[in-house]
Amino acid sequence: MDKKMMTIDLNSHVLLDKAEKDGVETMYDRKQGFKSQCGFGLQGNCCRICGMGPCRITPKTPRGICGADEHVIVGRNFARMVAGGTAAHSDHARDIAHTMALSSRDGNYKIRDEEKLIILAKEWDVETEGRDIYDIAHEVADVALMEFGKPHGVARFLKNAPEPRQKIWKDLGIEPRAIDREIATIMHSTHIGCTGDIDSLIHMSLRTALADGWVGSMIGTRFSDILFGTPTVRETEANLGVLEDNKVNIILHGHEPSLSEMIVLASEDPELVALAKEMGADGINLAGMCCTGNEVTMRHGVKTAGDFHQQELAIVTGAVEAMIVDVQCIFPALAKVADCYHTKFITTSPKAKIAGSTYMEFSEETAYADGYKIVKEAVLNFKNRDKEKVLIPELKSKATVGYSADAILGQLDRVVNSHIDPAGTLKPLADCLKSGVLRGAVGVVGCNNAKGVSNLAHVTIMKELIKNDILVVTTGCGASAAAKFGLMTKEARKLAGKGLATVCDLVDIPPVLHLGSCVDCSRILDVVGGTAKLLDMDMSDLPVAGVAPEWMSEKAVAIGSYVVASGIDTYLGVMPPVTGSSRAVEILCGELQDMVGAKFTVNENPQELAQIIIQDIEKKRVHFENLV
Template identity: 55%
Template sequence: LNVGYEMKTEIYEKSIDLASQKMLQKAEEEGIETAWDRYEKQLPQCSFGQLGVCCRNCNMGPCRIDPFGEGAQKGICGATADIIVARNFLRMIAAGAAAHSDHARDAVLTFKKMSEGEAGSYRIKDEAKLLSLASEYGIPSEGKSLEEVAGKLADTLLQEFGKQDGHLQCTRRVPESRLKLWAELGIEPRGIDREIVECMHRTHIGVDNDAVHILLQGLRTGLSDGWGGSMIATDVQDVLFGTPQPRRSTVNLGVLSSDKVNVIVHGHEPILSEMIVEAAEDPELLKLAEEKGASGINVAGICCTGNETLMRHGTPIAGTFLQQELAVITGAVEAMVVDVQCVMPSLGELTGCYHTKFISTSPKADFPNTVRMEFHENRAYETAKEIVKIAVENFPNRVPEKVTIPEEKQECMVGFSAEAILSALGGSPDPLIEAIKGGAVRGIGAVVGCNNVKIKHNYGHVNLVKELIKNNVLVVTTGCNAIACAEAGLLLPEASEMAGDGLKAVCKALGIPPVLHMGSCVDISRILVLASAIANRLGVDISDLPAAGAAPEWMSEKAVSIGAYVVSSGVFTVLGTIPAVLGSQAVTSLLTGGLNGVVGASFAVEPDPLKAADLMLEHIDEKRKALGLN
């Protein structure tokens, strides 16, 4: 590779992405610490933690179980490794479900304020989706204004969080047979908040002390996320900001501009970033930018806030989770604007080494060394303008000697909501089903999730997805996997050249990439809706479909909740990093095998992406065979 200067070998071990490698080298030269350096300083990581056998749930502890059977086999209260591992796992699910669902709550509250005329510049962008949701929730719309319908819908959605009994309305989108199974198992979620609170109650000392019983609550809580919080977040955001449609954009650190003011939006909630995208086009601010010597204002995203604005506006993306520090290290970012989730607290110290303003906006999330610009809906656009103004005024402070923007950027095609996919297929899933039946498309792979320093950045994502499309598996993607695939050029119709002959022909006929970007982490709900539509059309359960999931580089608690609801929905899922459960034989074997007999799907763990692809292909082929397809 000719990158213009000599690169240290070890940097190649950290990321497969050239732009990231260049910034890692710059960091080293400038004496800047990154997540990879901090990971090295953590090594060796605590084995008790890795195995999940450490408990701090009461102050008699911390207690830990000796995995070799020589030391303590019980905590002070008598909890065994099985109990401790299951409880820790359940708490991870609860935290992940809480993160997605609290995001959803904020979206619904904005939606409600909008309906009351108290949310400044927010408007209804997708009327058809509003009316279709209203009918789904039994809200009459005839003779009512859109705002009235929205208000009633918002109230009904808010009740989904606080429900004590009954069911979540979105679960009615799932095939009948699955719903029946959940009811029989007692894992149908009741209310979103209720399930999360119950996890915290059950894991308190002296409450739920049976590993299987604990894990079943984990599945129920996961379902309250996937078919509750996450799905509500997706639906409401579509109504407020528009349902994504296919469009083109660019990704990677090279999207940062050398002559424009660079504003990065990072986190997960699109409520403020929608306004920032608009404010960046405000003539007053553009004029100010010119006065400050810039040729314009460039908004770029990181993580899922980035995915949200990418999907709806084609706003470029600067990078994945592990590229957030690297973006600052370019020296070209005037403002790093963050909301919630996946934002490294290290950004506080790091931005202090450059001219970057680190702006935190959520009333829930502050970080060291930020400029606090708390965001409230009633003056969202004004706050967005103030934030962009800070960035513009910071442009003259850019230090030219410290600026290196890697040239790497890659075009991509994004915006494949379930609605957009169905419309690309001519209005029904039938053409895709026919392609699956005929064997041109062997199956569907849902590949999602984060980066994790334990795996070479983007190596797991890109290699797994390449292997799947090579074997005629159509891939749907969200989150950081989607960004990684975009950076590798896989989100382009031309990438069908890397696909097997059958998939290539289908992509060419439809003009779509072999890897479809369906959105942010909460938008995995779009994948569930698509899977349900296909299963319903075929008259089978989701677990019967030739489909498999993977999270090759996952790290967040949200990913654990996602895993719980995807598997409970009937999709076999391969994890690329090992969850902290190996300290319990019972929990490990239930998650990786026993669940098959319960929900018709289970987890596998396989860090090697090619072997992970093999596991998915094997599963897809088994399902094809069971459906009588060759």
């Protein structure tokens, strides 16, 4: 396939030509190289868990050497994906909790949202009366850190879910206990000679995934809001056209805001701005990528340079002085691409060292000093830019971002009848859903996947949903796609159906709302859970859905699994590696419905998938008819 057929982003088309001219290999070349991918891997029925393997299931070899059949092998592989994803999100959360433990009035990290901290402290029975806010923060951080390995009880955040949902989890025995324990249990149970039962493997996958969504990701989001400020509505721009010709361009890529917040501060340091000018630049231009991009755009309006599939292409512009990364979703290939230009590829985390990069360790203890050094390295690199090699593509879109659950409440307050309801309620949203002005609300989230055309499924599905009066909320690279394609603007209201467009006008929102990074899918749980509680329903009764049209990471498998376990139907545009077991497909795409009130649906055609979602949302509305 022509490489340009592999993405619908026109900036990417321009840069693919440039990469070819510059002799630079990108993921699109490598994808072409993999003419056919391993069928066993695709179906999930290759086992490499012990040294007797690999064992691959075929009609002639229906069992591995130990006797594991295709169901056990697929189930074990699936469970390990969930464990990997949960580990990534939750280890991110652990770092943020440690950062909060370090916070101080005159240190690098301060408490920016005291109200949110107090609410959480009260939820967790931490004494707040007459105490210094930092004492409270430190105790709350310690309580959070205990959620990773506490020996007794179940996760604290579970009680935030609607009661019927909590009962389902309890009855099924899928209440997560402690995050690390659930991950370790999966790693143990999938070791050779342990669990040999697919039902049990999926059961423990759901419990571990819930530790991701309702514990790790919630800690990640809430603690980030407390430390760095809860996002508020703001304007920004997205796509590689945000890079600037005459400024030091720094791209922030990865996930954890502890680093990116310091880079944002350092990039405004007068000494570094002056140094940039000394180097002949007009200033410093920050742009974000992947989830770090989402974090800094939500809190500071930092422009979004692009998504997961554009990380190499950003360097191909020849205009990037530094690509600064921490953890997750970073191509090791960046080292090689950066070698072809003057770009410094700066890794910062001991958890994600990459051969060929410039390693400048970032530590929360010396955060600002580290951030300063890293930005200085970028600024000093401006003199090495080769003007002949620069090509910044033109396209960029405006976007309104910053819709944390709190900011959504703020927008809804515009239509609250203050004589009847207090401010800060989800009631207007619940009313719109009940009346049918909004047919439903759908989270379109997740990555980009080279198995499909970059951005195509995200954009197609979002457009189709809003046209049918379904409000779209989005995180991760789904959010970057929406921003790049202009779906987060007031003008996008003209693409919405009449009901949604009216709501957008009244509440002053775009039809697609940016909720943040991948861990911020926890904001979606908060909004859906809150709406269900208000209506005295379970989350599975609402006309809502989760969609990951272009998912690729283990984190996405964990997210999909906790969304389903939360009672929200989940639609995937890429088949997970489970088709090697008919039983796995039967459970994930069928029997889960009876267990948790939701299931997975997979369709690789975005148009068809959108129509299935719309039909299913309409079917869900029957719960409202019963209410009347």
